[in-house]
Amino acid sequence: MKIFLDTADVQQIQEAWSWGIIDGVTTNPTHVSKTGRPPGEVYREICAIVDGPISLETIGLKAEEILSEGRELAKIHKNVVVKVVNTKEGLKAVKQLVAEGIRTNVTVTFSPLQALLAAKVGANYISPFVGRLDAVGHVGMDLARQIKTIYDNYGFKTEIIVAAVRHPLHVLETALAGAHICTMSFDVLKQLYDHPLTDLGIEMFLKDWSKVGHECPG
Numbered sequence: 001m002k003i004f005l006d007t008a009d010v011q012q013i014q015e016a017w018s019w020g021i022i023d024g025v026t027t028n029p030t031h032v033s034k035t036g037r038p039p040g041e042v043y044r045e046i047c048a049i050v051d052g053p054i055s056l057e058t059i060g061l062k063a064e065e066i067l068s069e070g071r072e073l074a075k076i077h078k079n080v081v082v083k084v085v086n087t088k089e090g091l092k093a094v095k096q097l098v099a100e101g102i103r104t105n106v107t108v109t110f111s112p113l114q115a116l117l118a119a120k121v122g123a124n125y126i127s128p129f130v131g132r133l134d135a136v137g138h139v140g141m142d143l144a145r146q147i148k149t150i151y152d153n154y155g156f157k158t159e160i161i162v163a164a165v166r167h168p169l170h171v172l173e174t175a176l177a178g179a180h181i182c183t184m185s186f187d188v189l190k191q192l193y194d195h196p197l198t199d200l201g202i203e204m205f206l207k208d209w210s211k212v213g214h215e216c217p218g
């Protein structure tokens with residue numbers, strides 16, 4: 001399973017990239033607005049750090065607007081994936097962007113049928129927002145599982161990015177569902193490393209080693 005970082009915070013991206021476990025980045029208008037910086041500057045810095053797919057979102061709602069924004073975003077770097085909202089206009093634009101060789105990520109997806117339509121227009125990635133479904137009383141991960149079944153049934157190549165991830169259990173469920181990618185915040189990513197028994201185990205080993213009274217051999 002590939003791991004993407006879901007942020008526009010360049011420092012966090014730099015640090016997580018140095019750990020060697022992230023494969024790409026997803027941004028959105030909210031993440032960019034939190035940086036308080038010009039989007040173009042932020043996007044260029046992210047592209048200079050990460051060698052993997054980097055999703056940058058379009059803002060327009062009409063297919064023509066999405067298309068012209070998407071073409072401009074794609075010029076920033078070869079790793080740019082144009083993120084487009086899952087609407088009729090959005091999917092019209094995706095079909096054209098794909099025809100022009102521009103990669104796309106269809107976002108704000110909340111139903112398996114929306115995901116089916118995105119695959120039919122050739123989207124490279126689909127982003128179901130599982131945490132936002134959980135928040136309104138649905139089992140968000142069921143959406144990811146249904147999309148996986150549909151894509152497997154028909155051999156669609158669209159990769160599933162499980163998004164709006166809130167905790168490590170979402171990451172585990174993504175992996176068990178066989179979705180291709182999980183995109184998560186820096187905080188959730190850090191939590192994946194933690195286990196109290198690992199800390200305790202290290203503490204016990206070091207305590208016992210101190211009784212040996214020798215430096216580590218070699």
Ligand code: E4P
Binds near residue numbers: 164165
């Ligand atoms: C994914 O691509 C989105 O950026 C992200 O996961 C949005 O989710 P949230 O704003 O609910 O966290």
